[in-house]
Amino acid sequence: MADKFIFDKKNVLVTGGAGFIGSHLCDELLKTSRVICLDNFITSEEGNIDALLKNPDFEFIRHDLSAPFDPEAFPELARFKIKFQGIQEMYHLACPTSPKKFEQYKMQTLFANSLVMKNVLDLAERYTAKMVHASTSVVYGPRQEDGHKFLESEAGSDVDALSPRACYDEGKRFAETCCATYRQSHGVDVRIARIFRTYGPRMPLFDGHMLPDFITNALDGKDLEIYGDETFKTALVYVTDIVDGLVKLMALQKDIGPINFGSDVDIPLVDVAQRILEMTGSQSKIVFKGSLMFMTQLGLPDLTKAKEKLGWIPLVTLDEGLKKSIDYTISHKSLLSFGQMG
Amino acid sequence: MARERPIFEKKNILVTGGAGFIGSHLCDALIGDAHVICLDNFSTSHVGNIEHLLQNPNFEFINQDVTQPFDLESYPELERFHIQFQGIQEIYHLACPISKRYFENFKIATILTNSIGMKNVLDVAVKYKSKILYASSSALYGPRKGDVKSVSESAESRIDHLTDYGAYDEGKRFSESILYTYGNVYGLDVKITRLFRTYGPRAKIFDGNLLPDMINHALENKDIILPSSEDIHMGLCYVSDIIDGMIRHMNSPVDVTLLNIGSDQEHFLSGIAGSIVQLCGSSSKVKFDTTAGASKEAPLPDITKAKQLLGWIPLVRLEDGLRKMIDYARSRRHQQSTF
Numbered sequence: 001m002a003d004k005f006i007f008d009k010k011n012v013l014v015t016g017g018a019g020f021i022g023s024h025l026c027d028e029l030l031k032t033s034r035v036i037c038l039d040n041f042i043t044s045e046e047g048n049i050d051a052l053l054k055n056p057d058f059e060f061i062r063h064d065l066s067a068p069f070d071p072e073a074f075p076e077l078a079r080f081k082i083k084f085q086g087i088q089e090m091y092h093l094a095c096p097t098s099p100k101k102f103e104q105y106k107m108q109t110l111f112a113n114s115l116v117m118k119n120v121l122d123l124a125e126r127y128t129a130k131m132v133h134a135s136t137s138v139v140y141g142p143r144q145e146d147g148h149k150f151l152e153s154e155a156g157s158d159v160d161a162l163s164p165r166a167c168y169d170e171g172k173r174f175a176e177t178c179c180a181t182y183r184q185s186h187g188v189d190v191r192i193a194r195i196f197r198t199y200g201p202r203m204p205l206f207d208g209h210m211l212p213d214f215i216t217n218a219l220d221g222k223d224l225e226i227y228g229d230e231t232f233k234t235a236l237v238y239v240t241d242i243v244d245g246l247v248k249l250m251a252l253q254k255d256i257g258p259i260n261f262g263s264d265v266d267i268p269l270v271d272v273a274q275r276i277l278e279m280t281g282s283q284s285k286i287v288f289k290g291s292l293m294f295m296t297q298l299g300l301p302d303l304t305k306a307k308e309k310l311g312w313i314p315l316v317t318l319d320e321g322l323k324k325s326i327d328y329t330i331s332h333k334s335l336l337s338f339g340q341m342g
Numbered sequence: 343m344a345r346e347r348p349i350f351e352k353k354n355i356l357v358t359g360g361a362g363f364i365g366s367h368l369c370d371a372l373i374g375d376a377h378v379i380c381l382d383n384f385s386t387s388h389v390g391n392i393e394h395l396l397q398n399p400n401f402e403f404i405n406q407d408v409t410q411p412f413d414l415e416s417y418p419e420l421e422r423f424h425i426q427f428q429g430i431q432e433i434y435h436l437a438c439p440i441s442k443r444y445f446e447n448f449k450i451a452t453i454l455t456n457s458i459g460m461k462n463v464l465d466v467a468v469k470y471k472s473k474i475l476y477a478s479s480s481a482l483y484g485p486r487k488g489d490v491k492s493v494s495e496s497a498e499s500r501i502d503h504l505t506d507y508g509a510y511d512e513g514k515r516f517s518e519s520i521l522y523t524y525g526n527v528y529g530l531d532v533k534i535t536r537l538f539r540t541y542g543p544r545a546k547i548f549d550g551n552l553l554p555d556m557i558n559h560a561l562e563n564k565d566i567i568l569p570s571s572e573d574i575h576m577g578l579c580y581v582s583d584i585i586d587g588m589i590r591h592m593n594s595p596v597d598v599t600l601l602n603i604g605s606d607q608e609h610f611l612s613g614i615a616g617s618i619v620q621l622c623g624s625s626s627k628v629k630f631d632t633t634a635g636a637s638k639e640a641p642l643p644d645i646t647k648a649k650q651l652l653g654w655i656p657l658v659r660l661e662d663g664l665r666k667m668i669d670y671a672r673s674r675r676h677q678q679s680t681f
Contacts, residue, residue, distance in 0.1 A: 106523055114457030114516070139503075158498040161482070162534075162600065164526065166519035174516035177508040178453055184506065185449045258504070 009034050009057065011080050011087045013129070015065060015120060016044065016094035020202050021134070021195070023048035024239045025091055025246060030057055034080050036071065036087075040064040042108060043098045048202045065094055065116040066108075069123060087127040089250055092120050093134040095172075099208030099227075102294040106167045113171030117178040124188050131190040132250050133179050137262065138169045139194060140299050147266075149302035152194070152258045165293060176258070183255075191255050193246055196262020196301050200239030200321060201328035208292050211236070214273050215322075215329045218282035224273045228291045235300050236272070237263040238321035241314040248310045256309050260301035263314050275318070279326055352377050352400065354423050354430045356472070358408055358463055359387065359437035363544045364477065364537070364581060366391035368434055371585045373400055377423045379414065379430075383407040385451060386441045391544050408437045408459035409451070414466065429470040432592055435463045436477040438514075443550035449509045456513030457520070464524045467532075475533040475592045476521050480604065481511045482536065485638035491575075491608070494644040495536070495600045522599075531596045535588050538604020538643045542581030542663060543670030548678075553578075556615050557671045560622040566615045568630050570637035573612050577642040579605035580658035580666075590652040598651050602643035605656045614660070621665055 010033040016022040017037030026049060029035050034057045037049060041062065052058045059076055063069055071082045095112040096105040124131040140150040141159045161170045182188040203212040214224045226232060245261035273286045306312040316324075353376040359365040360380030369392060372378050380392060380403045395401040402419055406412050414425050438455050439448035460476075467474040482499045503512035518534055525532035547554040552569070559566045587603035615628040648654045 106527055110520055110523055111461070114461070114520075118454065118458065158500050161499060161515045161518045162522045167523045170516055170519040173503045174453075174457065174512055174519075177503045177512040177516075178457075180504045181449050181453050181509045185446070 010089060011036065011082060011085050013038065013071070013087050013090045013123070015039070015090070015092045016134075018046060018049045018060070019044035019093060020048070020200070020204065021198060021239055021242055022091075022093040023052075023202055024200070025093070025243050026052055026058065028240075028243045028247060029091075030055060033057070033089075035059070036061065036077060036080065038063050038065065038069065038094065040094075042105065043096045043101070043204065043207075045202070045204070065119050066111045068119045071123075087123070087129045090120065090124050090129045090131040091134070091246060091250070092131060094120075095134075098204070099292045099294040101207065102165075102168075102292075109167040110171055113167070113175040114178075117175050121178060121182040121186075121188055121190065124190060125182065125186050130250060131188065132246055133175065133190055133192050134246070135176050135192050135194045135258065136172050137194055137196040137260075137298050137301065139173045139176060141169075143297045143299040147300075149264055149300045150260065151302045152260060152305055168294070189255060191249050191252070192258040193249055194258055194260050194301070195242055196260065197234055197236055197298050198239050198242050198262070199236050199325065201325055202239075208295050210269065210295065211272070212325070212329070214276045215280070215326050218276050218280040218284050219326075219329060219333070221282065221284055223285050223287045224277070225287055225289050226269055226273065227289050227295050228269070228297075229288050230268065230270050232269045232297060233266050234269055234297055235263040235266050236318065236321070237261070237314045238316035238324075241316055244315075245306065245310065245312050248312055252310070256305070259306055259310065260303060261306060261312070262301040262303075264300050264303050266300060267318070272318070272322075276322060276326070279319075279322060353432060354379065354425060354428050356381065356414070356430050356433045356466065358382070358433070358435045359477075361389060361392045361403070362387040362436060362440075363391070363542075363546065364540060364584060365434075365436045366395075366544055367542070367581050367585050368436070368588065369395055369401065371582075371589060373398060376400070376432075378402070379404060379420060379423065381406050381408065381412075381437065386439045386444075386448065386546075388546075408462055409454040411462050411465075425470075430466065430472045431470075433463060433467050433472045433474040434477070434588065434592070435460070435474060437463075438477075438510075440510075441546075441549055445507075445510075452509040453513050456509075456517045460517045460520045464520065464530075467530055468524070468528050471530070473531040473533070473592060474521070475535060475588060476517060477588070478518055478534050478536045479510075479514045480536055480538040480602070480640065480643065481507075482515050482518075483641050486641045490641070492606060492642040492644040493602070495602055495647060497641075497644075525599075532599065533591050533594070534600045535591050536600070536602050536643070537584060538602065539576065539578055539640065540581055540584050540604070541578050542667055544581075545667065547671050547674050553614070553618075553667065554671060556618050557622065557668055558675070560618050560624040560626045561668075561672065561675065563625045565627045565629055566619065568611055568615060568628065569634050570611065571630055571632050571634050572636050573610050573630070574637050574639045575608040576611050576614065576640070577605045577608050578614070578660060578663070579603070579656050580663035583656040583658055587648060587652065587654045590654050591648075594652055601648050601651070602645055603648055603654070604643040604645065606642045606645050607656070608642055609660060614664075617661060617664055618668070621661065621668055
């Protein structure tokens with residue numbers, strides 16, 4: 001039914017659209033669609049979508065999805081004619097992610113993975129919208145022996161349901177179960193994207209994500225702080241590659257089950273920090289600090305399925321991605337440090 | 343701070359899912375020295391389970407779906423329990439749809455109960471600083487792995503959360519996470535009792551469950567077809583032992599969070615069926631379903647912790663428990679045919 005009344009462009013809803021990945025996704029979708037961006041700014045920033053606010057195809061609604069969302073009740077969405085056009089696609093990215101403020105957002109994290117899932121899936125059912133759910137590599141549990149790459153079918157691995165991290169790790173698994181159950185019981189066409197560690201412009205600063213802080217501190221001549229030691233390894237995928245993967249997954253004719261998006265190239269974080277120092281010509285030092293509960297090495301993805309079924313591989317090299325992130329930091333420096341003061 | 347408030351008389355105890363198989367036996371056990379508020383919406387339970395309690399002044403039934411927010415102080419029928427002064431001292435949270443036969447119909451309700459329902463009940467616990475015990479499930483452990491017969495509380499929980507049973511299995515796990523997180527954030531005394539296979543009177547007899555089906559067939563002198571191509575082991579715990587374990591767990595020290603409760607004695611499925619045939623005085627024959635493939639065996643609980651910390655062990659012998667269950671099935675079948 002939703003497909004029948006398309007007068008011109010598709011209506012696409014992005015939850016968590018002011019977040020790091022969500023805002024890049026909005027940028028991309030606006031090339032072909034109308035975008036309704038939902039966010040409550042819990043761990044995201046208005047600044048991420050500032051450039052989009054004047055675009056007539058874009059509308060931002062500040063809303064916490066733990067309460068139901070009725071798009072037809074918002075006068076600012078009237079021009080999208082949702083009543084007639086419906087909503088064709090939904091990308092669900094809303095979930096608090098903050099390594100430093102993890103404790104503070106525990107309850108919101110629980111609710112994002114339960115109440116919010118219900119409200120979003122109900123909306124997809126109401127509009128018979130196709131939906132892509134942004135899940136995460138944490139559903140696989142902690143990284144296994146070096147070099148192991150997780151297959152999509154391995155999600156039955158052991159995640160501690162009674163750990164301080166459970167609201168996120170176990171919550172994300174339950175969120176996937178909600179998707180599967182709505183698909184089984186209500187026929188909602190929801191696809192699961194398991195996103196691995198992603199970097200790029202607009203990552204929150206000074207929140208424990210490390211990479212954006214490396215760049216800022218390198219430019220400011222301050223120490224680059226690694227939460228962990230020399231052995232901290234991780235794989236990094238550039239944000240536009242992730243956006244590309246999400247859009248490709250949505251475009252598929254039929255659901256193919258959960259799919260991994262990430263990089264399978266493991267690098268010591270200290271090498272990344274070193275590279276940033278070289279690229280910025282910085283004299284800063286690299287120092288090691290105690291690890292954060294919410295900042296772990298994470299596992300590596302097996303990308304066979306993404307390659308074979310979607311023709312997706314990460315394209316942006318680490319050097320290119322770091323260069324773009326550094327350029328972004330330089331050009332937004334006054335704004336970024338202003339945000340920090342506030 | 344309800345707990346610091348003087349308790350004038352009896353404790354107020356909330357039992358969600360109180361009209362269910364296990365819940366109703368729990369209400370029976372608690373009613374002796376507490377006020378019992380029994381919450382249920384009869385989605386997979388039955389009013390017959392609590393009919394005998396409805397006249398008891400210490401008992402009140404509230405028809406309420408836990409996935410909808412509720413305020414216990416808004417029910418006039420609860421006024422005599424003076425909740426605004428006395429608070430709620432203990433919550434046993436058992437509510438969760440469970441139906442072998444109609445599982446499909448309750449999937450969405452199952453995920454909502456295991457998320458929003460859990461939240462709503464915990465919000466009550468936060469409001470009254472109640473102790474709360476959550477009836478979790480051995481389903482979290484998945485089937486037996488290799489030669490490992492029994493699982494301790496720290497055994498790994500490896501389940502596929504995207505299967506047809508994810509709504510239940512993963513839901514129960516997530517419920518534990520919600521409970522744990524609430525305990526952590528609000529400083530609540532939270533208990534998780536992982537219940538293993540339980541049997542006894544009031545287990546639904548026409549819902550496609552293994553033991554009730556066997557009993558029905560035995561009472562009708564029909565052959566009992568076991569749903570497996572070969573014999574398997576099974577642990578069975580009688581419901582009164584389960585109730586005893588849960589109550590002891592509720593009364594245990596604050597650091598006793600997670601416990602297995604169930605029987606660590608195993609029986610052959612064919613042996614259980616044979617006992618049922620014998621106890622029913624039936625002429626049924628017991629056969630294996632050769633087309634079914636071998637059933638997966640569920641693990642037995644390692645109950646070392648419950649023994650040590652609660653002084654609890656299962657007491658009821660299988661024959662005694664089965665006899666009571668058969669008596670119940672007989673009377674239910676009689677009622678069924680009368681109406």
